């Protein structure tokens with residue numbers, strides 16, 4: 295093999311002035327791009343700490359059958375009525391609130407009070423569902439076997455609808471739920487006498 299055939303290979307540099315240091319403008323552009331990369335990198339921890347977009351919940355493990363019985367007990371304790379066969383449940387401020395996603399409904403319907411804080415427990419009985427609260431546009435995945443306890447404080451009275459945003463079968467589009475948020479002034483009339491429901495939950499790994 296002659297030396298000529300190796301020109302431009304990994305062993306021998308090609309002939310001529312092929313390598314030039316980067317020009318001034320190119321170096322400037324690289325410096326700007328590098329600084330912007332650092333800014334974007336810093337935004338990740340910044341949004342985590344300051345963005346106010348992290349879920350306020352604690353995820354624990356729960357057997358779907360246990361979550362179902364907790365939900366039934368919650369409904370029994372705080373039921374104030376029924377709408378088309380769906381119980382209407384008004385828990386007191388500070389209560390643990392249970393909402394179950396299953397093919398194809400959100401159970402039960404809730405009546406909450408403006409300005410009161412609750413722990414909203416979400417879980418699914420059968421398959422993954424997506425809790426989508428409108429018009430607030432709050433979305434969270436609801437997974438069988440896990441209880442997502444979100445600390446919520448409704449700050450706007452009105453009627454909220456829950457849709458399912460995780461395709462879960464033929465009746466997916468009919469999976470609708472309801473949360474009514476009563477204005478703070480009306481809350482006294484709804485305060486039930488039943489005690490606060492509490493359950494011990496196992497920490498998720």
Ligand SMILES: [Cu+2]
Nearest residue numbers: 423458462469
């Ligand atoms: Cu669903």
